[in-house]
Amino acid sequence: MTTTPSRSVSRSGALAAQVTTVLAARFAEHIPGQQDGFSVESLDHREPRRMFVRWYGGERTKPHWGHGIDLGVEGIYSDIRQALRRAGYAVAKTPGRLEVFVDDRPTDTSGPRYTVVPNDVPFMAPWLVLDQWTRVPVGTADDENTAREEAHEFENDHVLEDARQIVERGLMPYLDQANTLLGDGVHWLRQEVHDVRDYRELVQHDRLDALVDVANALLRGREVLREGRQVAYTTRYPLEREDGLLTYRVRWMPKATRPAVGYFPDPEWKRGPAVDAEIRVLVDGGVPPVVYGESLGRGFLCEQDGFMVSGADLGDVSVPGVHVSAIGRSVSLGGVPEVLRAAGWAVRCEEDNWPGDWVAFPPAAG
Template identity: 55%
Template sequence: MPNTAPRPVLPSVSLAARVTTLLARSFPEYIPGVVYEGFRVESLDAREPRRMFVRWHGGTPTRPVWTHGPALGREKYKAQILEVLTRNGYAVTNVPGRMDVVVADKPHDTSGPRFAPVPSDIPVTAPWLVMDLWTRAHIATANTEEEAVAETMERERRHTVTEARIVTHQKLWDFLEGADAVLGDGLTWLRREVHKVVKHTTPVRHKRIDALVDVANALRRGDRFTAEGRLVGYETPYPGAGEDRPDTYSVHWVPKSAAPAVGYFPDAEWQRGPEVTTAITLLIEAGLTPVRYGEPIGEGAVMCEADGFMVSAADPSDLRVPGIHIDGIGSPSADQTARVPEVLRAAGWRVEGDRGWPGAWTAFPPAE
């Protein structure tokens, strides 16, 4: 009969070879019976063959490593191995309480979070765990989901600062910690520039590391920072500005919503009557795009994540007031803006333009 037993999952020889070659440039390699003090790369878990473990084996038969003292023992070499592997682009996890360093190749797509809170397989010991998704190693425990989420966010922030140090010049390193504090929580950010108050660019999505480097550079330049709600902003001079041209413009950052909402009005307390719903339906069916709102950024303000139209009652606090308002939010295309009155008039609505604000209308439904 053929052998149907499952084959053992072998460790990644190529990863082990690459890590061994890299570390051998700086440290001795432990060889049982030959070299008594040094590192060794191995796999201890057949379920995760794509990750390896690096452990420092210390001491000779006559002088074990623990007689050297903590500063010259395994912890010192563990820290140095962590630094070398991280600097050379590997995914590395330092598991508290273990002498191993867990190492794996970085995933091809690093746009998502690196850490995640997960329920524990042994809830009596620890109900929640924080997992390093890159190495599949558990790095912290928590009693509640809220604690696990908070620990996850802190780990993400530390990780992003470390990544930023790898890709930036040393002169920026002292400002990265300050930039991290300014940005607060949030893994994905929206950036926009505001020129002359009413002229602003479309928000552009950025990963946190991009926001971190941008804000760190602003801190290094000495730009003036402001904060309103979750909105972070700084005033920076135009290129070449000096005494003859002291003009500045604003740069705004805000955390991108995990699930931005299609917004027909930004304030959830505003009421939406049947006339608003009818107008929204007509405009969407005609191919027009509604605005998408994200995080609140201050008193009565919400970040616009995607430009489009907004529909609201003429008086959101009193739906008996006739008429609705339609506004172009952000910087919608001129073609879409021009089609709003066209679509509503074709359905029998009376539409009046706002002379004081281009791209805004008041509309009244057909008379019953």
């Protein structure tokens, strides 16, 4: 669908006017031939345009080891970026250029801001890190994995900067430490463990919530530990005894980008064609699968309760029979036998095993 030019030009023009108003409260506006200062511009010929702020002026150039370096101008660009961030805009800087690209922040900011895309421009790095908010490349890489690592770093810096805009000054020194502890990850799952059997429900949050929560734990003097991808600390119940006896554990874990759906992801648990086929049959039949996420060191986080499928012999895919079991609290899988039998599978109940546990055989095995 082609964007209507008049509406797009209006949007770009409105953005340029708004940015100009924000910056003019602190910086001089460039007047060609008369006054050095900033100017809001675009070199795009498509709409909506990618707007950037450029500073015109050479009098701030400072000598450094015999060379003229725009140390003062770099400082001005840094101040411009901060002013626009505080005003709620999305800002970005492209490699090798000082200009500050700017756009409105999207209404929905729950997804990742940075993505990795192939670069088809000759004689340049084959991969780009793209800022989806301002639509400009902010990094390059020679391979996709390196590009993804750079994208994670940009994502972390972006959320960290957002956190700095909203927290009190006393929390500032702990944000960097919390950012390092968390590592990468856009979406985070929070769980409270109130005793060895009381695991509260997982609740999904954006990275910003996890960052501020962990920083506050550090501020309060809690010992925050990273165990694999999990970040956890113990805290006291509010208004309870001060001897620390009445406590519970707070656990943060990044939501897996490649979860194990319907099976346990231990590499020693061999998955043959029958296991994958049964997972497909049950999912297509509307039975909810278990979802395993990041490693906890001695297991994997269960992000969603449901059925789990495994071979009759976990180390040998040639052994006939596939187990299907209910994983989680109060999981009802009453429709499993009916769904499998309708697809031609033979099913028998294993009464001596876990409740709701069946062994199934694909149609070819009878």
